[in-house]
Amino acid sequence: MTTAAVAAADVAAVASLLGDPTRAAFCLALLDGRAWTAGELARLAGVSPATASGHLDRLVRGGLLAEERQGRHRYVRLAGPDAAHVVEVLASSTRPAAPRNSYAAVRAGAGLAAARTCYDHLAGRLGVGVLDALDQRDYVSRADGIAMTASGAVWLASLGVDVDGIRRAHRPVVRLCLDWTERRSHLAGGVGAALAAVFFERDWIRRADGRAITVTDAGRTGLQRELGLAIG
Amino acid sequence: MTTAAVAAADVAAVASLLGDPTRAAFCLALLDGRAWTAGELARLAGVSPATASGHLDRLVRGGLLAEERQGRHRYVRLAGPDAAHVVEVLASSTRPAAPRNSYAAVRAGAGLAAARTCYDHLAGRLGVGVLDALDQRDYVSRADGIAMTASGAVWLASLGVDVDGIRRAHRPVVRLCLDWTERRSHLAGGVGAALAAVFFERDWIRRADGRAITVTDAGRTGLQRELGLAIG
DNA sequence: CGCACAGTTCGGCGGCGGCCGAAGTGTCAC
């Protein structure tokens, strides 16, 4: 019981970080994987800079966020894949049955719904499209669950991805992540992150305003060639 | 921003349920998948019945717990796989590197470490062993990620499991769940639950005191035959 | 019926925590 009590306190400590609407709003915004400034987050959540500052202290101290100070700016981002995962799970647990193509999608705007980042991987129609394409080419097996296939590993290596490095990392190699706008899963985990990184590196995708991303002409060609994926 | 604010409030509502040490203790206890009475939980967490009653109200109202009244008892259990998953993720996020074979394992006692339930599936050495065996027999593919194979589906069907039913359910077919005592993953998701159910049904395993389970002689034989799994 | 027991309701206490405005610190631009 002593050990149970200790564990409960630890769980409560993390949960209570996300148990405040303002802090939850911060973390949801940070789910896009970018670093935000304290002021941006304050404006987003509708609180004063003073209030935001305090919240950020707690989130950083609690290990959920990492910060970087640059000049007069305080940049803050999710501390890592684990932290992102916690936020993700909590967020998706609260939207069990939002009607498709409504509200979220409309408000999100065409750009966000088309392609965006979700922490360190791809989301939106692009994200689910990539996963579908990987499945179709048998690079992942997702009839029941999700796993990378041998041919998938070969293909990733051909793109220059360090597959063994991903396997050694303390992180699931592949994982499903529920897409807000599409209501279907996209690819997360080490491979999801690596894929997004490769796409950025090759300039197949670029950050647009906010968390949206756009597919470049090179991206259209590349995605068509590598994955048979046609981007509207 | 309006929609973002709404979402943040929802996330915060769920998180704050687990953001209290007493409620967190309740939910961790309930992770064993059984129904507990209000009094048991109160004693476990070291609070008065009055306090526990209030907490249970909130947890039920928040959708994390389901309750069943029987006579003068209030039985309460995790509302479903989603709720269990949230608790699981939060719990495993707080124990990043507990030294193996220490504390938790010792305190847990030989029984718990050997075999127990984790929500609706198997955990402990038995749980981890089953997953290893499934992997070895190629019933699941878990080189990178986790997915059920075609031969795995056939095998499950031969045990009388309704595989198509599992596939249709709103729940991951297979999922990994980090084992507290073993520090390795065991099998969760629809298949993990079905497997545990089959084992109970065939009387291969039985509930012992608390959340621990014991393997019967029939279980030893069956596990050896079906999975080549030798139980110490 | 009377007692024991599980759980609930109520009232009240105490503290934590979120919020702000105002003042202060440090950075950048000119």
Place this chain on the structure above:
DNA sequence: GTGACACTTCGGCCGCCGCCGAACTGTGCG
């Protein structure tokens, strides 16, 4: 240097929430 700006610190206000004991409801048992 001067002013704009990003953020922090401080003080104080307010409300919520966790806790309990005591009284109450309802069930089970003899």
